[in-house]
Every structure is written in structure tokens, then in C-alpha cells.
Amino acid sequence: MYDAQAGSNACRPFRWPNLLNDSGRGLGYGGDYNPDQWPESVWDDDIRLMRQARVNMVSLAIFSWDRIQPSEDVWDFDWLDRIIDKLGKAGIAVDLASATASAPMWLYAKHPEVLPVEADGTVVHAGSRQSWRPTSPVYRQYALEVCRRLAERYGDNPYVTAWHVGNEYGWNNAVDYSPDAQRAFREWCRERYGDVQHVNEAWGAAFWSQEVRSFDEIDVPRHMGNDAMANPSKQLDFTRFCSDALRTFYMAERDVIASICPDKPITTNFMVSTDQCAVDYAAWSKEVDFVSNDHYFTAGEAHLDELACSDSLVSGFADGNPWCLLEHSTSAVQWKPINSRKRSGELMRDALSHVAFGADSINFFQWRQSRSGAEAFHSAMVPHAGENTTVFNEVCELGKTLRILGDAGLQGSTVRPSDVAILFSADAEWATRSQTLPTTRLSHWHGIREWYRALLDIGVRADVVPLAQDWEGYRTVILPTMLTLADADVRRFAAFVQSGGRMVVDYATGLVDESFHVGLGGYPGCGGGLLREMLGVRGEEINILGPVDGEFDLVRLSNGTVSRLWQNVVTSVADDATVVAYYDGVEAREWELQGVPAIVRHPYGEGETYYVGCDLNLDDLASVIGSEAFAEVSAQVGDPRFIRVARDTECGSFDFLFNRQSQPVTVKPDPAWATVLLEHRCRRLDDGTIELDRNGAIVAMDGV
Structure with missing residues (x-):
């Protein structure tokens, strides 16, 4: 069953899978391999082409449960035995999956109660991926039996060098509103709060008569009508619970495998890119032996910058250890509205960028492009047109390059840190999704991406670091749109700045605590006023702009930059603070913002803070960071090209x-x-x- 206290503050020791060469070392290279989707007559040709491309590892059997267990009482491992043997004898290591990401259709037919439920009560039917509830005891029973049988059969197989548990947890079941989820959520609340009155206090349940008198009265935040607004405190807790529920399920699978073959490292693939944050990966990263990630490029001029920003956070989750890129694409995918292909040289450039940011294994989805199914037009290492293609030639070129870098001793090296850290928090990202904020156009993760790119535009490469980890060694710390901050976080920031650190805080940071309670006394109110004291500012209102007839939809600043969404109405600044820029011009006068401080610098202890009280576009943000007022933000200024x-x-x-x-x-x-x-x-x-x-x-x- 669901364990609300699963996990701990301790991290699993870092362990890295061996390759099947004499030393066991080198950079990994390969991808998802689905031989069960092809006739066996293709397998030998696959091995031939893998050797040609210098593939040395593959992820196997990720979605093969129905081939392994074609009916409840029938198990078939013969085909898996044969392909693992072929791969191993060719020097290709196997990262063997638990095969539990999606169940066979017979299981769904027999046990429809394992299917997830959406907020409006709609059942998520089978036919795609992850059509299951992480809190379902029935699904867990079946899944753990598969894990047990795989581990017993292949735990001692020398060709299986790592375990790949599940696949992209939360892709299709990040939230679930089923009766199983409701029972587990009540248990989670009991473990978190102890007393039901503490739940009422945390959720501000006196508003709209939402108080409960027992844990049995707690419901999941289902759909309540088109105009209804969910309690943001409860919604944030439910999102945390959903992440914990998936993590608990993963850990149960992992522990079954580890109990049988404890000597082989175990991972699961995260989905870190600046367009998604399905679960709290800072907590998940403690539960894997090595961090793995799936990353798919963002088309357009942000392609490389976004990749670097996402990879920097993955490196942060890995706590400086090497990590594995388990999936990316050789060219176009098939699941976006517009699926751009990669230009000449991007396949190599992207792979090398992942390596630069700490990836010691580079893998694609998938080896051979599918002929049918939902991902038939998703690019692969061997495309529909076959081996005599530009894509496969580039795949082979990349294999040679990774072999050269591996032979040169790159494996195990560490990414040299910047002196600037941008902090990430899953809570902050989830909080910005609330429909009860001054605007719904907030995103913590997108804010991080904009700050990251703006820093690159002045020649500074920042690190992206989880809030919960160690960032005190950085010279400058940036908090973009970190809406929610606990009092302990604010005290940690205060100690950092007092001891000589530099902190940059933007307009939508520190407005609510971890329970989504607004800090009182003026904005930003977190920390009982300590955050305001550090920044040397006090705001009373928030001015929101948008396409309203007859109203200006921008406000200019005295430094020539422009704000188009959010301006904090700062009514006082500390005597020792410096106003770097204020609102100025006809638009500012119309909105009664003329002369109101917009950007403020403030000494605090041995350090200093910068407060950017409004949104700025990428170019304006870069000009502000690169200005004389911010001249000491970094000593690592380089070439922005x-x-x-x-x-x-x-x-x-x-x-x-x-x-x-x-x-x-x-x-x-x-x-x-x-x-x-x-x-x-x-x-x-x-x-x-x-x-x-x-x-x-x-x-x-x-x-x-």
C-alpha cells in the first residue's frame, strides 16, 4: 500500500553501470530497443548496425509486459533470453526495464479498477501509456510480480548491467482522483499533519466553509464546476501527494529488484525540460543509484539555451555526479503541434551539449523507427529510409566521437561550477499553476529559463540548483518567480547574504509560504517580514497589465526597459537602499506608478540584495543584469556568442x-x-x- 513516509533525507550511494569492455568504463551510447516489435529476422541486422554505430548499451523491454506475460498464468522469457544473449555477445550492455510502465490489455480488462480517474470523474482508459493508479493495490501486486520474476531470471546475467524501473513516471498519470487516491491522500495528510485541525489551519479551511472534523472527510480536489476555484493550499498538497504516490510505487518496484540482485545499479528516467515538471525530482533523485533524464529539444532560437538550462538542473539533481541521458531524438518527434526536424549538425551538437553538462551516457528514443503505432513518425537512430541515410551516418559519427571522448578519460569527470546559481523548487512551479493568483501567466520554470538565457546573453553561464540542495558556496543566487517560500528558506537566504552572499529576487517571489498562506505586512511577506528587511522594500499592491480596452498594456522604466505584465507597487524603501530604476513616463502616470521604485539594490550584513519588482523581456533583463548597477553579479563574464x-x-x-x-x-x-x-x-x-x-x-x- 501507499507509504506516506517513503524515502528519507539520505541519498542512495552513487553507482554507475559497467560497459561490456575490458575496463567496464567509457561513455555509454545507444537507446531504447524494442525487438519484440519486429520479426526476429531483423535482430541480427540490428546487431550489425549497432556495432557499426558503436552502440554499447540499450534499454530493453520498457513496454514489453504483454510479451513477457501474455496472459495471467503464462510467462514467456524465451525471446528475451535470446535477444539479451545476442546483445551481450556483441558487447552491448543491457539496461533492463521492469516492463511495468503499461500493463497488458488482459489486466485492464480483468481489473478496470486500476485505471486512473480525472478530476471530473472521467476514467482514463487503456490504450496509451501509464493507464494505472500508483495507489492501486491490485496494480502493485501484478507489477511487483513482474519485477520479481525478471530479477530472479536476469539478476545474475552478466550482460544485464543496470535496471530501468518503470518509464517516465507521471507522463499520463501525474494526478489521479480515484477512490484509491482518495484513501491514500487521507493517509498522506494524517502522516503529514497528525491532527485534522492542523490540516484545517494549513489549508485555511475556514474560508468557504471547508473545515473537516476527521481525516475521513478529506476529499481529493475534484472538478467543482467551470467557475469554481480550488483551494490553492489543498491543491498544492494534493500535487505533492501525487508526486509522493508515484515515488512510493517506484520505490516498491526498485526494492523488489534490489532485494534479489543488489549489486546492479537502478535508475528511472526523469522528464526535465523547461516545459514540464511532473514530479518533485529533487526528492526522487535521492532514490536512484544514478540520475537519468529524457530531454526533447525546443524548436527555434532557444534550442541550445533551453537544453543547457534543463541539463544544468539535471546535473543539480545528480548532485555533481555523472548522469545518463536515456532519451532524446535524432531529429523530429511526433507529439507536438509543430514537429521541427533537426538541422545539419544539431544531432552531434545536442549530444555533445548533454555530455558537457555531465551526461556520461547518450541514448535516443529509439533504435529503429517504428512502422506503426502512435510514435511511427518519431525519429530514431535507424530511420524509415534505412542505414543509407544522413541520420544514420550522423548516428555513426556520434558513436565514433563518444568513443574518442571516453578513451580520453572523460567518464566520471565533474562539471566545473559557475559562481552564479539560479534556484529551482517544484513547490514554486506547482504554486504558479494556481488559478487564484493575480495572473495565470506565471511560471517559475519559464522564469528560470529567461534568467538563464539573459545571463548567457551577457556571457555568464549559471548553474540551476534545487532549492533543497547545497547552494551556499555560490557568490550570487537568483530566485525567479519563486512564489512560495517557507520561513526556513528565508532564514537560510538571510544567513547567506549576511555572510557576504549576493541574492537577486524577482517580482513574484516570496508572496506565500509552503501552505500557500500570504505573508502579511506588505509584499514580499514571506519569513514574517525578514524577506522585506533583506530586500529593503515594502509593497502594498500588485499592478497587472493585459489586453484591456482603453488601457496601456505596458509600463516603462527610467532605464529604458519595459514591463508588460506585473509591477509591484513599492511604497517604501530602506534608507540605505539604492533605487536602480523607477517607473517613468505617460504609461506610468496613467497607472499611478510614476516614480515608484522598480529595481532596488540593498546592502544587508556583509552582502547585498537586488530586487527586480516587475517582469522584463529577455533583452531588457539582459541589459539590466549587464548594467553598471549589476556589475558585480558575476566575475565569470565571457563571450555571449x-x-x-x-x-x-x-x-x-x-x-x-x-x-x-x-x-x-x-x-x-x-x-x-x-x-x-x-x-x-x-x-x-x-x-x-x-x-x-x-x-x-x-x-x-x-x-x-
């Missing part, structure tokens, strides 16, 4: 340089480069510089 990342070893470092531009750029070789391992889409010019084309990259080694 590039993303530069280093991975350090005891014997030296690997230097990665990526062209951010859509046109060629030139760079002088760094004198510290002892060896240039790769020049991707580059050319040497007569003056000794290197020209990087669009999607160009350089990987070099520095000597010690």
Missing part, C-alpha cells in the same frame, strides 16, 4: 565550446588547450582563429 562548459578530472579538464548563434563565429584557440579532440562544423582560418559554423562545437583538453 558561445556556451562554454568545462568538465574537470584529476589530470586536467575537458573544455566544451558551442556556437549559440545562427551564423558562423570565430574564436582564438585557448592557450591552455593541450589537445583539440573535436572540431565539429569548424574550419581553421589563415589568421589562426577557428570559425564555428551554425551548430559548431569544439572539445579540447587542458593539461595540468
Whole structure:
């Protein structure tokens, strides 16, 4: 059953899967392999092409439950035995899945009570992925039996070097409003609060007569009508519960496998990109032996920047250890409204970018492009057109490159930190989804992406770090749209700044606590006024702009920048604060904001804070950060045309340089480069510089 106290503050020790070479080391390379979707006559050709591409690992049997257990009393492992043996003898390690991401149709037919339920009571029917409730005792029983049988059969198989539990938990069942979920939510609340009156206090249940007198009266926040607004405190707790419920289910699967074969590392694939935050990965990262992620590119000019931002957070979840990219695409996907393909050189550039940010294994979905099914037009390593294709040639080129980097000793090196950290919190992201805020156009994660890109535009590469982890060693810490902050968080910030740190806080940060209670006394109110004291500001109202007939939909600042959504009406600043910019102009006068402080700098203890009290677009944000007033935000200012990342070893470092531009750029070789391992889409010019084309990259080694 559901365990509300699953997990702990302790992390599982980092363990990395071996490859099937003499040393067991090197960079992993491969992808999801679904041989059960093809005739066996194709398998030998798959192995031939894998060797040609230098594939050395595959994820196997992710959605193969119905082939492994075709009916309740029939088990078939023979086909899996044969393909694992073929792969292993070819030197290809297997990351074996628990096969439980989706159940066979016979299970759904026999036990429809395992199906999730949407907020309006609609049953999520079978036929896609993850059509199951994590709180269903019936589904758990069947799933754990599959885990047990797989572990007993393959736990000692030398070709199986890692376990892949589940798949993208929360993709189709991130929330569930079923009776099972309701029972588990009541248990979760009992464990979290102890006394039902504490629930009423946390949820502000006196509003709209929502108080409960026993835990048995607690309901999940189902659909309450088109105009009804869910209690934001309860909704935030329910979202936390849903993440915990999925994590508990994963841990049950993991523990069955680990009890039988404890010597092989176990992971599951996260889904970290700046368009999604299904579960609290900071908590999940403690429960895997190595962090894995699936990342799919954002088309357009933000492609590389978004990838770097997402990867930086994955590296943060991995706590500096190497991580595994379990899925990305060779070219276009099939699940977006517009599915752009990758341009020439992007396959290599993207893979190297993941490596630069800490990935020691690069894998695609999937090996061979499907002929049928929902993902038939999702690109793959072997496309529909076969091996004599641009995509497969680039797949082979990437395999050679990863072999070179692995042989050079890249595996196990660590990403060199920046001196700037942008903090991430799942609670903050979930809180910005509330429909009861001054505007519904907030996103903590998108705010992080904008700050990350703005910093790149002035030549600063930041790290993205989970709020719950250690960030005190950074010189500058940035909080974008971190709507919810606990008192303990604010005290931690105060100690950081008092001891000499620098903190940048934006307009929608620190308005509510972890229970979604508004801090009183003026904005931002978190920490009982401590956050206001640190920032040296006090606001009374929030001015929201939008497309309202006859009203200005922007406000200008005295520094030439423009705000288009949100302005905090700051009515007082500390005597020792400096107003960096204020609202100014005809629009400001119309909105009664003329002269109101917009950006404020304030000394606090041995450090200082910056308060950006309004939204700014990317260009304006970059101009503010790059201005003289922010001149000390970072000492690592570089060339904004590039993303530069280093991975350090005891014997030296690997230097990665990526062209951010859509046109060629030139760079002088760094004198510290002892060896240039790769020049991707580059050319040497007569003056000794290197020209990087669009999607160009350089990987070099520095000597010690």
C-alpha cells in the first residue's frame, strides 16, 4: 500500500553501470530497443548496425509486459533470453526495464479498477501509456510480480548491467482522483499533519466553509464546476501527494529488484525540460543509484539555451555526479503541434551539449523507427529510409566521437561550477499553476529559463540548483518567480547574504509560504517580514497589465526597459537602499506608478540584495543584469556568442565550446588547450582563429 513516509533525507550511494569492455568504463551510447516489435529476422541486422554505430548499451523491454506475460498464468522469457544473449555477445550492455510502465490489455480488462480517474470523474482508459493508479493495490501486486520474476531470471546475467524501473513516471498519470487516491491522500495528510485541525489551519479551511472534523472527510480536489476555484493550499498538497504516490510505487518496484540482485545499479528516467515538471525530482533523485533524464529539444532560437538550462538542473539533481541521458531524438518527434526536424549538425551538437553538462551516457528514443503505432513518425537512430541515410551516418559519427571522448578519460569527470546559481523548487512551479493568483501567466520554470538565457546573453553561464540542495558556496543566487517560500528558506537566504552572499529576487517571489498562506505586512511577506528587511522594500499592491480596452498594456522604466505584465507597487524603501530604476513616463502616470521604485539594490550584513519588482523581456533583463548597477553579479563574464562548459578530472579538464548563434563565429584557440579532440562544423582560418559554423562545437583538453 501507499507509504506516506517513503524515502528519507539520505541519498542512495552513487553507482554507475559497467560497459561490456575490458575496463567496464567509457561513455555509454545507444537507446531504447524494442525487438519484440519486429520479426526476429531483423535482430541480427540490428546487431550489425549497432556495432557499426558503436552502440554499447540499450534499454530493453520498457513496454514489453504483454510479451513477457501474455496472459495471467503464462510467462514467456524465451525471446528475451535470446535477444539479451545476442546483445551481450556483441558487447552491448543491457539496461533492463521492469516492463511495468503499461500493463497488458488482459489486466485492464480483468481489473478496470486500476485505471486512473480525472478530476471530473472521467476514467482514463487503456490504450496509451501509464493507464494505472500508483495507489492501486491490485496494480502493485501484478507489477511487483513482474519485477520479481525478471530479477530472479536476469539478476545474475552478466550482460544485464543496470535496471530501468518503470518509464517516465507521471507522463499520463501525474494526478489521479480515484477512490484509491482518495484513501491514500487521507493517509498522506494524517502522516503529514497528525491532527485534522492542523490540516484545517494549513489549508485555511475556514474560508468557504471547508473545515473537516476527521481525516475521513478529506476529499481529493475534484472538478467543482467551470467557475469554481480550488483551494490553492489543498491543491498544492494534493500535487505533492501525487508526486509522493508515484515515488512510493517506484520505490516498491526498485526494492523488489534490489532485494534479489543488489549489486546492479537502478535508475528511472526523469522528464526535465523547461516545459514540464511532473514530479518533485529533487526528492526522487535521492532514490536512484544514478540520475537519468529524457530531454526533447525546443524548436527555434532557444534550442541550445533551453537544453543547457534543463541539463544544468539535471546535473543539480545528480548532485555533481555523472548522469545518463536515456532519451532524446535524432531529429523530429511526433507529439507536438509543430514537429521541427533537426538541422545539419544539431544531432552531434545536442549530444555533445548533454555530455558537457555531465551526461556520461547518450541514448535516443529509439533504435529503429517504428512502422506503426502512435510514435511511427518519431525519429530514431535507424530511420524509415534505412542505414543509407544522413541520420544514420550522423548516428555513426556520434558513436565514433563518444568513443574518442571516453578513451580520453572523460567518464566520471565533474562539471566545473559557475559562481552564479539560479534556484529551482517544484513547490514554486506547482504554486504558479494556481488559478487564484493575480495572473495565470506565471511560471517559475519559464522564469528560470529567461534568467538563464539573459545571463548567457551577457556571457555568464549559471548553474540551476534545487532549492533543497547545497547552494551556499555560490557568490550570487537568483530566485525567479519563486512564489512560495517557507520561513526556513528565508532564514537560510538571510544567513547567506549576511555572510557576504549576493541574492537577486524577482517580482513574484516570496508572496506565500509552503501552505500557500500570504505573508502579511506588505509584499514580499514571506519569513514574517525578514524577506522585506533583506530586500529593503515594502509593497502594498500588485499592478497587472493585459489586453484591456482603453488601457496601456505596458509600463516603462527610467532605464529604458519595459514591463508588460506585473509591477509591484513599492511604497517604501530602506534608507540605505539604492533605487536602480523607477517607473517613468505617460504609461506610468496613467497607472499611478510614476516614480515608484522598480529595481532596488540593498546592502544587508556583509552582502547585498537586488530586487527586480516587475517582469522584463529577455533583452531588457539582459541589459539590466549587464548594467553598471549589476556589475558585480558575476566575475565569470565571457563571450555571449558561445556556451562554454568545462568538465574537470584529476589530470586536467575537458573544455566544451558551442556556437549559440545562427551564423558562423570565430574564436582564438585557448592557450591552455593541450589537445583539440573535436572540431565539429569548424574550419581553421589563415589568421589562426577557428570559425564555428551554425551548430559548431569544439572539445579540447587542458593539461595540468
